[in-house]
Each structure stands twice: as C-alpha cells, then as structure tokens.
Amino acid sequence: MTDQALRDHVLYVLNGGGAHLGFEQAIAGLAPELRGAKVEGCAHTAWRLVEHMRICQWDIWQFSINPDHVSPEFPVGLWPPTDAPPNDSAWDACVEAFRSDAQAMINLVSDPATDLFAPIPHGDGQTILREALLVADHNAYHLGQLVFLRRCLGDWND
Template sequence: MPAEFGLKKTLSKHLFGGEAFLTVDEMLNLIPFDQLSVRPHDLPYSFYELFYHIWYTQRDILSYCTEVDYSAPHWPAEYWSQQQGPRDAAEWKALKNAFFEDRQKLRQLINSEEAGLNDKVPSSEKHTLFREILLVIEHTSYHSGQLLIILRHLGLYSS
C-alpha cells in the first residue's frame, strides 16, 4: 500500500484540478448568475449546461464506484440539463453544493484504506477504481476548457 499512497495523493490532487489550468471552483466564482444561461457566439451550450453535465457525470461515476446494484442513466438525455440555466439562485446553489459534496466523496473513496486503486468497482468486473477516477479527472478537465471558453466569450476572463 505505501507505493499506492503516492498515487492516491496525486489522483486526489488532480480531482480538484488546477495543476495546469483554472479550477472549476475558480471558474464558478467568475460567472455571475445572470450569465449562467447565455450561449455565447452560437455555442451549443451555456455555462450552466456544461457545469450540470460535469456534475451529473461525476455523480454517475461515483455511483458506479460505490453501488453494487448500479444502473446506468440514459445517454445522453439524463446527462444534460433540460434547461439552459437554473430556475433561481437556490437551484444554482444546490447544484454547486452537490458537485462539491460528490467530489469530496470521491476524494474520500480514493484515500480510503479499504479501497485499492486496482480493486474492481462493485457493480462491474470490467473496471477498476483507478480507471473510474481517471475518467472523472479527464472528463472534468475536458469540459473545464469549454467552461473557460464561455467565460472568455462573455468577457469574464482573459489570460
């Protein structure tokens, strides 16, 4: 387990991002509520829609890693919001809190002494915890770049 400790620490760090780009947390602080539903320059999604997708996918993978009786949601319908923006500030706050809480649960799972990175997830013999954590990190990183593009198009960020 000592060799795995360093890898777990690295994965935990990358789960929160920011090694080579703005973190999701930093981007969330840059977007005003009234800009969440804007689809700038004919982009097919808003900041809200992308963030919802990041959260939903993260939650789905967390469920996949922790539930024996996991059932996959329908793709793509359930992975994307049916609305362009939140109905109100309370809904937006709840979504952000859900994202932070689920990310923390993933961190706890990574750092758990009971969970080995090469352990199979309980719902499948095909995939390991390591693979699923990498998937969350890659997916979040990919869409974080898209969030940044939206911030730039809205004039809310320049490098």
C-alpha cells in the same frame, strides 16, 4: 511507486492540480445573468456545462460504490433540459452537490482500504483508479469549455 504515492497523484489531479483548472476557480464570480447566456459557436451554456459535470460526476461516483446504481439514460439524462437554471437556488444546489460528490470521490481514493486496482464487482473491468481518472479528465475537459465560454462572454480575467 508506493500505493500512497499513487493516491497522492490521483488526488492532486482530482483537486485541479497540475495543468488542470479547479472547479472553484472556473465558477468564481460568474454572474447569475450569465449562467444561461448563449454564445454563437459555443454548444453549451454555463448552466448546461456545470449541471452536466455534476450529473456525470455523481453517476461515476455512484457506479463506483453502489451495485444497485442505474445510470441516467445516455445522453439525454446526462444533460439538463434547459439552457439556464430555473432559479438561483437550482444553481446553488448544483454547485453544492458537485462539491459534495467531488469530495466523496476524493474520500474514496484517499481511503487506504480502497483497492484502486481491483475490478469493481458490478462492473465489466472498471477499477476505482479508472473511475477517479475519468472524473478528473471529464471535469477538466468541461471546465476548459466553461473558461472558453466565459472568455467569449467577456467574463474571464486571465
């Protein structure tokens, strides 16, 4: 496999390809009043899931590029403190930051100067390839939870 073919495969997954659901599809049409809605048997609200994905994606991207990055405290720093966003602006900012950080990870993987296999100098064996796949895997897991939550809320059309 060529270097570009590997990048293309990773980018495909980061963009929600294959069995993965895309972020835009998962949040499309979610009514503001449902962002903090709880469902019995579901551990999280839509806000908690989306904000958690944003925080984790940002943390992984920052770790990948910034030797001075300090991750939020685990696990409390990786989850929002409330079930609902404080307001519509907070939701919008979260969604835009998620998109921006996702694009930053895509740009990092797309850059031919990025050695996908080199250990990250400030890490303990991690590589950009591993971190990009971690982002894709983590997002896919929580997007699945979000779809399940929306189904339970009666807010998902297959």
